[in-house]
Amino acid sequence: MLFGFLILLLCQFFGELIVRYLDWPFPGPVVGMVLLLVGLIINGGVPSGVRQASEGLLTYLALLFVPAGVGLMVHYNLIAADGLVIATALVLSTAVTLLVTGVLLNKLAAKHIDKESESGKQNG
Amino acid sequence: MENKMDDLSTLWVYLSASPIMSIMVTLAAFLVASQINRLAGGSAFLHPVIVAIAIIVAFLTLIDMNYQQYFEGAQFIHFLLGPATVALAVPLYDHLERVKQMFWPLMIACVSGIMTAALSTIVIVVGMGGSRETVLSLTPKSVTSPIAMGIAEKIGGYPSLTAGLVLVTGAIGCVIGPLLFKALKINDHSVQGFTMGLAAHGFGTAQSFAVSSVAGAFAGLAMGLTGMLSAFILPLVVRFLGV
Known part of the structure; x- marks a missing residue:
């Protein structure tokens, strides 16, 4: 578990290092995720410590967003002024995005999905 | 009596400056919010994160703590977003x-x-x-x-x-x-x-x-x-x- 957590931090650390050094526009943890994925592929499996640490963190993923979200209180004035616009944009745009992505992927990936559900039927 | 009040307020100043306050408030608010969400049948309208944020904002306003003070402690939770990613x-x-x-x-x-x-x-x-x-x-x-x-x-x-x-x-x-x-x-x-x-x-x-x-x-x-x-x-x- 401790070993796993250290591995996660190491990946993040090198991710940050690469991002700073090459001046990339995305954050270190995302590059760290790619580093870990490459490491797991090379290793050919997930060490149990890494699995424990990652499952522990991902279980509480939602909690980790709370501190940043409380920052909304700083922008009370702008939210009050543009509240209706913001609410409309958030709801409509999120709905349209879900619709376009879901329908498109469902069509494009139909081949793989059908194959699986068919084999599922045969097995069942 | 006055001495006691002084002691208490010194203690309060000390506690609210240490990270323990923000971390406790964040965890407690999230637990309460999760419970509320469970009572509401898991409805995403009462998403635990949104409810927790509302509780914390209300609490901070009540005790007159600003976001910067809060985040000084809450950053220890925020930090874990990196390894979680x-x-x-x-x-x-x-x-x-x-x-x-x-x-x-x-x-x-x-x-x-x-x-x-x-x-x-x-x-x-x-x-x-x-x-x-x-x-x-x-x-x-x-x-x-x-x-x-x-x-x-x-x-x-x-x-x-x-x-x-x-x-x-x-x-x-x-x-x-x-x-x-x-x-x-x-x-x-x-x-x-x-x-x-x-x-x-x-x-x-x-x-x-x-x-x-x-x-x-x-x-x-x-x-x-x-x-x-x-x-x-x-x-x-x-x-x-x-x-």
């Missing part, structure tokens, strides 16, 4: 074969989703006469918050406003997503997960993990991919449209 590589590795099979459909769906999210936001906000700062702070709303904050800063929005709006977007996605899948008969967990991760980032990912590990893995993949591609695409879109 790295940890997404594990479910992704577990489902690597599926991802390889569906590589091109996933890439095409991802770019289309990013463009839809950005363009629809810009059109709606500009159309309704929102301010320029609002447009630019809202454009990266479907991107996971650490990346969204970086993008907002780059294109001229308010990073901290973006961080909050990203969370609200996540909660909205958790409400609309499952309804939409039901109405459109989208039953495959990999498609559902990817769609949730793209439109509702970490919230969609957390919710997808509750559905199945396949859904969670694809949501995590969509979140990471959307974040990386958005970091390139959104600044170009904003420049091209001259927002």
